[in-house]
Amino acid sequence: MKRLYLASGSPRRRELLTQIGVAFCAVSADIDETPLAQESPSAYVERLARGKAEAGRGVVVSDEPFCVLGADTAVVLDGKILGKPVDQADACAMLTMLSGCEHEVLTAIAVLDGGRCESRVVTSRVRFRDISREEAAAYWASGEPRDKAGGYGIQGLGAVFVAGLDGSYSAVVGLPLCETAELLGHFGIPCWQPRNAHQATF
Numbered sequence: 001m002k003r004l005y006l007a008s009g010s011p012r013r014r015e016l017l018t019q020i021g022v023a024f025c026a027v028s029a030d031i032d033e034t035p036l037a038q039e040s041p042s043a044y045v046e047r048l049a050r051g052k053a054e055a056g057r058g059v060v061v062s063d064e065p066f067c068v069l070g071a072d073t074a075v076v077l078d079g080k081i082l083g084k085p086v087d088q089a090d091a092c093a094m095l096t097m098l099s100g101c102e103h104e105v106l107t108a109i110a111v112l113d114g115g116r117c118e119s120r121v122v123t124s125r126v127r128f129r130d131i132s133r134e135e136a137a138a139y140w141a142s143g144e145p146r147d148k149a150g151g152y153g154i155q156g157l158g159a160v161f162v163a164g165l166d167g168s169y170s171a172v173v174g175l176p177l178c179e180t181a182e183l184l185g186h187f188g189i190p191c192w193q194p195r196n197a198h199q200a201t202f
């Protein structure tokens with residue numbers, strides 16, 4: 001079995017991958033996340049997930065063969081990509097746009113093994129209740145929106161805004177676990193490994 005490296009600085013992705021019993025080591029892989037002109041949201045997240053896997057491969061030091069998993073999440077409203085908020089005004093503007101309507105969350109995953117790379121894009125639909133300006137400001141003050149696409153976390157305080165979800169909860173948090181397990185299986189990497197096997201591997 002090949003070793004797996006998760007190319008991510010996201011604590012959520014580490015927790016999610018641990019949840020399904022996959023043995024891995026995390027490496028950070030910073031890439032330029034600027035969308036290209038005319039790039040669709042789906043093409044954008046897939047390109048970034050692949051780019052993160054490649055960047056991760058660049059920092060791994062190993063004599064053994066290994067695979068790298070990269071992922072990217074974007075919140076999309078009416079075809080427009082909402083990234084991470086840069087400041088309070090940006091975060092409040094995002095929540096105002098998302099208030100009372102439905103948006104998409106796109107998460108791409110990519111697994112890289114030598115010259116072979118496979119990727120998937122998972123789309124989920126999230127419906128928000130109405131959000132007041134005061135609530136948006138209070139939510140920003142909690143610190144939660146800063147590092148999250150669309151300026152909210154469904155797994156945290158932001159759950160109070162979520163009136164409905166159609167799709168993959170884990171994908172919204174940052175890693176679609178059903179699809180990730182399936183894709184890793186294509187590369188011979190199993191999930192449900194016992195924790196001691198996990199620790200022995202790394």
Ligand SMILES: Cc1cn([C@H]2C[C@H](O)[C@@H](COP(=O)(O)OP(=O)(O)OP(=O)(O)O)O2)c(=O)[nH]c1=O
Pocket residue numbers: 007008009010012013029033052071072073074075105147148149150152153154155172173174
């Ligand atoms: C919508 C949503 C996003 N997010 C997070 C998932 C991602 O971590 C982040 C989107 O930014 P990403 O650029 O996908 O990921 P990241 O920069 O956090 O981590 P890395 O690139 O190193 O893997 O937003 C939540 O945690 N909860 C949510 O409900």
